[in-house]
Amino acid sequence: MIFLDAAATTPVRREAIEAMWPLLTSQFGNPSSHYGLGEEAARALEEARERVAAVLGCLPGEIVFTAGGTEADNLAVKGIALARRAEDPRRTRVLVSAVEHPAVAESAHYLARVHGFAVDTVPVDADGRVAPAAFAALLGPDVALASVMYANNEIGTVQPIAELAAAARTAGVPFHTDAVQAAGWLPLDVAALGVDALSISGHKLGAPKGVGVLFLRSRIHAEPLVHGGGQEHGARSGTENVAFSAALAAALRLAEAERPQAHGRVAALREDFIAAVLARVPEARLTGHRSERLPSVASFVFPGTSGESVLLELERASVLCSSGSACAAGSDEPSPVLLACGIAPEVAQTALRFSFGAGIAAEDLDAAVEKLVDALATVRGRGARGGRSSSAAA
Incomplete structure (x- = not known):
């Protein structure tokens, strides 16, 4: 077999399996439990958060573990837009590029269909690239969020993310990028990129299917999509998948190295x-x-x-x-x-x-x-x- 579909998924790395194995067996505690076994799991979760943050160049508290890239995109697009409009009712538009992954595009359509947002699509050229001038022309005080993917999952085109993010920052608009395909191939330093939110999927870089990450800058609020006990700093409730989070952290650190x-x-x-x-x-x-x-x-x-x-x-x-x-x-x-x-x-x-x-x-x-x-x-x-x-x- 010649496997030429790594953009769809990758095999789980041995190091990722080794990182999660103890957390599936002897260290199986719930990280919210206040006794030794739970505290052991909580420490493992925070270590995974710190390792991911080290690759992204951010604070551990800005890392939200999710069930995958799709959930991370949904939380960024829906959550930031809804929170932004709640803070400022004028913010009723979202910008997405014409080549976004369905997780972003359909989230934007949901905001339009259910919450009355207007969605503006930023065009691309024949190579699938967003022109910074065209992007900047659509920004304004009524924009709640802009989202442009780092690298396209179908044609591989890489966007000028730092330039786009700078334009959004000047306009006071939160900027999200889907970096699912970029992880392991392109720099992910969020300070250099200038982004406010960034999504990663574990199974694209050697972690198991079913785990992802959203970087969410501390000054940016996102309305949770999943409500409950307030885990993940209140951004995503539910008992955390400690083992898969550790696997993602191990795979991401190796891929970056x-x-x-x-x-x-x-x-x-x-x-x-x-x-x-x-x-x-x-x-x-x-x-x-x-x-x-x-x-x-x-x-x-x-x-x-x-x-x-x-x-x-x-x-x-x-x-x-x-x-x-x-x-x-x-x-x-x-x-x-x-x-x-x-x-x-x-x-x-x-x-x-x-x-x-x-x-x-x-x-x-x-x-x-x-x-x-x-x-x-x-x-x-x-x-x-x-x-x-x-x-x-x-």
Whole structure:
């Protein structure tokens, strides 16, 4: 198997398993319990918080553990916007980019549908980048929150987050970034980025599925989405997942330590892979920014084919990749990200995303190129014979 879908998930690192194992077995206490076993769990939770804070360059009290990146995004977008409007009733608008993850986009739509907010979408160019001038033009005293993702999960484009955050700060608007795909590949220092809130998902960087983090700057209030006993500094009630929090902290710290070397090595392999695909498949088009992109993502459209059919042929050849976001469950609609980049719907449906883990080998990528060429030939041959495509049959 050649696994080229690391943007969807990654295997759990041994170090993460070792970090959580005692907290699932002998140290199983509830961190809210005021006796030895509970206090032991509370210490482990705070140590995990301190380790995450050290990577992000923030205070431990600004770290909120969640059930994943989606919850972290929801808490940031809904929670900050609602709290901001409660403080200042004029704050009735939210800004999100046209290429946000559904966790952000749908949270904004919820605010519009249920709470009467207006949602302004910041456009992107053909490479999926937000222009700082276009973003700044939409800011104003009626904006409760602005959210632009650090790096796109489908096309890998990296946004000028520090510049966008600075514009928001000048306008007095809280700024959130979804850094789920950036973690482990790009710097996460929140002071350098200038963000007020930042989301991370554990399973994208070697922790188990079901744990995430929201950095929430201490001066920024967020209305809780989950009410109860007031855990996580009142931001998220419920008994904390101590073991998974420790696993995330271990995985994040390792990923950050390995990041400089991993970034350079994987970026070089990505460039070789992109060059090989474009050389062997002349009609292929790279999507996303050519240089301002994650080292781990190479995404293409293949006009005239069925992306889902090619995906199935690659799976038969033991190459696992994606046709887009793994979080758009059951959707066969064209990707909103690609449409926002000006790609025609029929072309957007031919998209494939190849995303690499830090340990990807050059020979695996070479083999994947050969299998891609074969898969495209098979699908085109089937079409020339008038057969139904795999995606249509599905």
